[in-house]
Amino acid sequence: MPENSAAAPLSPQVVAEREHLERSRAALRAMRAETLALRAQGGNAVSTEVINSAIQARAAALADRPDVPLFFGRLDYDPEAGSEYRGEHFYVGRRHVHDAHGDPMVVDWRAPVSLAFYRASVKEPMGLGLRRRFGFSAGQLTAIEDEPLGPGAKPAQQGAHGTEPGSQILRQEIERPRTGPMRDIVATIQPEQDEIVRADLGTSICVQGAPGTGKTAVGLHRVAFLLYAHRDRIKRGGALVVGPNRQFLKYIEQVLPALGEIDVAQATVAELVARAPVRAVDGAAAARLKGDARMARVLRRAVWANVQTPTESLTVIRGSRHWRVPAHEIAEHIETLRGREVRYGAGRVMLAQRIAHSVLRRMEMAGESPDDRIQDAVARMRPVKLVVDHAWPAMEPAKVLHALFSDPELLALAAKDELTEPEQQLLLWERAPRSAGAAKWTMADVVLLDELSDLLERTASLAHVVVDEAQDLSAMQLRAVARRCTTGSVTVLGDIAQATTPWATGSWEAALEHLGKSEAVIEELTQGFRVPRQVIEYAARLLPTIAPHLAPPTSVRQQGGGLDVLGVEGEAELEEWLLDSVRSALADEGSVGVITADAALNAVAASLDRAGIAYSRLDQEAEEEDEVADPAPEQGADAETARLVLVPASLAKGLEYDQVIVLEPTTIAEAEHDEVLGLRRLYVVLTRAVTRLVVLHSRPLPAELA
Template identity: 25%
Template sequence: MSEHIAFEEEQARLASSLQDIEEQLRGIGPKYTGDDFTEQVLDFQREERKQRLEVAFKEPYFGRIDFQEMFQDGVAIEDVTKPLYIGKAGVARSGNSNELLVIDWRAPAASLFYSFTGGDALAEYVSPDGDISGHVHLKRNFMIRQGELVRLVDSYVRGQEEDGVTDEFLLFRLGENKDNKLRDIVSTIQGEQDKIIRAERNKALFIQGVAGSGKTTVALHRLAFLLYQYEGRIRADRMIIFAPNRMFLDYISGVLPELGVGDIGQTTFGDWALELLDHSIQLSDPSETMMHWFEERRTEEEWENASGRWKGSIAFKEAIDGRISELQETILPTESFIPLPRFELKPEMMREWYETDYGDETIMVKRDRLASRIRRWLESELKQRGVVDKKIRAQALAKLNSFVKKMPSFSAVKLYVSLFRGKTALPGVPKAIAKSTADRLGSGMAAAEDLAPLTYIHLKLYGLSSAPFDHVVIDEAQDYSPFQLEVLRLCQRTVSMTILGDLQQGIHGYTGVHSWNELQGLFQEEDTGFFELNRSYRSTMEIIEFANYILGSMTGGVKPAVPVFRSGDSVIAEHVNNDDWLCSILQVAKEWQAKGEYDTISIIGRTERESYDIHQYLIANGMEASLVQSKQPTYGGGLTVVPVYLSKGLEFDAVLIADVGAEAYETMDAKLLYVGCTRALHKLKLFYRGERTPLLADWEG
């Protein structure tokens, strides 16, 4: 069939589908506003259906796969090849709920669209009824905009395979410009990504993904899949995404709504921890910590021995466990409670109540319940013995209050401070760390490194006030300490996590991990899974090859990024004089904007101060530019100036690294420069003042 005829046939099919969806939308009727509970439930179901239809009406489908199902012996079940149209939302044909107009991308049969890569061998997918196999005769991609068929690409036609055709639609989508929001990839999910999305739920799934491999987007699509696959068993409002900062949360905010998913919590570890602690403390400015480490030169030994790494270790957690065990023993009274003559409650009875009746409760909850139980015992005894004299009763209650006060009561902050101060301080803690921590907490402030221990203590003392999480997503997990992950593990009844990151982008060495084994070791081996995404879809071949060069032999057991075959401009490193440096940056920004080829442009500075100076110069010379800062909640696109350590997670059409001179980037800064370079999709240029960084000493370009 010629491409022209196929396009006309698909246009007609699209028009018919849109008409069907529109008729279904009109038939839903107005929203119910009455008080009848049954009608309210039905209205809720109608509203859900309406939302699915509205999603489908904007873009009914993006793919088609023609499939002929076979018996196990290779005989066709029917001499018919069925076209399956794949979209963001499943839609039944009007008047026939058993015939699907569009198959939801999360449905078992839709997995064929992502897993099939060509060839004559049988393709198969796993359905609720077992494995289904058959032949794929056609795999077709669509781009539909505003109800119009814009593009059609056949990535596979049985018997007519051509080399290189498979990636044509993917390359077209990758070549598009970026805006200020992350987009869904539902129409271009690749086979290795689909395996992660559809992986079983009850695992701590670790994803090592190179820059631009789509790991964040894959994790978001996995949430949508899990809600579909385990409908009725998990809830969106019991899922949570932990992102590195609020700006990143804003950047990814459009993906889940586009997939028809709402109510999933999205936060940072810091914000979540402060809320759990009922804001009993405040968080010191995280930018101070970042500037302290990134803008002042540190040796490898200083990074490795940072207090954040020590406070994030399991060894520190075990030391806290020891102190909590000691606390638990001091809660239980060792003497009888004798409020009045011949009234006695023995310690053995109180221990039985504490350990047996309240055994599953947390420490402070058990302590408070034991205190209430002792009070009820006294009231019962006074009543049974007919004690009505107010004075005698008051004496008994006074002794009760005095007795209960001897049972220690701690908040998380109070117990944590005791680990660093006075006779109760933990042995072996460096004096400087102990003093700074105690002083900071004494003034009502906590550093980011203190939040994992504080939340852990709170959970051990008081438990989780909300329902346990059904699923947890942790992005940029290489910057998490083992202690942070242990805290989140406590917030689930059954392990169900998606933990993603890139060790090569582990720039927060003062707190993060060097190997995934540091985090995987927190779980039983059978409760973990590991995937590696090495293919980078973000940047051109030239940019990826340059970024890999920067890392050199510094692999850390991680495979280098493999670019998609998408070629672009060469990467340029250009020397500029210090006096002309800001003017040169201005000229590049003007030139790139004038071309009109790039929607998002970034100037990446080495430090926050340097980025501020660049931004001020651009503004003074009539440029409209935004400056990314650590507390910034949103990213607006356009021309942006950002310090390199705040650029992680973002993407730009074109990037200029402001200075890669020897004074800006030393050998130990390889990961930092790698992060900056891999922000670029289509264009990357670097300036350097003085000598080049030793990271580029032998690079010819």
């Protein structure tokens, strides 16, 4: 039990720890002030600006957040143990803080010395004599909890249900009401999560995680760890977090800054491949086909079909001399370059240089002494350019795709042995636009444009990429992500049971192959920490149908009153119970989400408006992939302070609310393209609650839930 709570008298230990907290905060302020006092003077204006930008970034990383505890644990190493830290104690926090003499007052949670905080046990104390946890309220230290780990210590008692953590402070932190954006979990990382977080930069990892297992948080904390352990390399190469939509990224955007990391880019797949504006929507069959990996081979064939074997020799005139390069020699250069599998655009440049080199060899044989400058000049000569343009013409992604979707014969040549005739008909435009500029591209088309762009010019690779909700990506979308981490590593996060797109790959093995990371380690997280046991067990009734190969998830939480399923008669009674449930939920602390089928969103909003209940609303313009519009303006009275969020089922993935009210599960399931996808969407919706789930229905429930 914690030694003190907010209402109890403070013990000398708590007072002493509060004093250390205040001294640590003062030291952090001093570190920031010292950084801001630096005045850079580089060799020129540009270098000075770069140095000053680095100073400002460092100062931003040192900014104190009074509402976020500066440290959350303390490690007392056993004086008799063999550890290199024996007899010392360290405070573990979100960032390193040192005093005026350079001695650590708080050590970073990512430092090697902090490893024992997450993994030490009575069986494996890792040199510790004592592990202390701190309880906080509004940034104020209110309680301490000690766990002896040295000789003679007994294992910590688990909670009443066996799987609950024995630490009351740990349970309170896990169960703390959810308000605003996603929080970091740095104080509650479990040993199996920590192993993933601290995996080496060179290791690609795929995390299959059931709802509430913390897979998103694990991925974000891994980025933070890699920035600590390999900062120079990550900063040089860059790191990126890819999310399913902008609302999801907004939800998680504060996690890394809270850990002192502000230099990690975030993007949706749509933003990543924004090669043209999206102005149309594919049907399910066309979107599925355009997301198929076979399209990569079709596009490659379409590009390289433009390379022609020359039939005429080349003559270059320099001064009074004529230099002739026969057609067969140019053809040999082309064949050699194609055998090297160079990018199409690079091949054009290299072909000009090889032709120029052939001319230089003839000059040398004639007794001249040309140098590299002469070769570059020859490569730029008009006759050489004309030969290159004819044999290896310049390409633009949009023009290639426009021609492919407009010309049945061209498509048939490119799709030979890859796509059937009916599949080719799916790709062809009924009425071809006059030009690529007039084309109304879909989201799937833009992904194909990105593939074409990479065929022409190599896409720059990052040092590390985290891709969340990866189970929903098509093979071609995964290839788009893969292009951004060809020389780096990747952390793949998702849950096959939550795959709700018709173009999803269906297995992690297939997804990793498309990412070019078939060697990645697949880790499965099945123990949940946020979703109550009653809720996860109720939703898991769908698993035998939607993902029979996955192990059923468990939860460490048994929440009293965590699940209510209520059947009513007719729409009028449904509305009455909805409003009563909303008012009841708002009477408690924390966030509230009402999740309904997308088509019913306006009707539910109208009910809330008539009742005068303030709410905010998430919206999207189309139910296709990542094509998500900005959230609609908040609705209802006092909407800016509303804790109630109205959520369409298609946008619920990845979000969490303390209390969730789900309307008409059967309607939500029937909105998808087939039964399995519909039940997967329902599985997502049913697992968004972290305290209480209320299911309201007037229609019969799906058989799997009945």
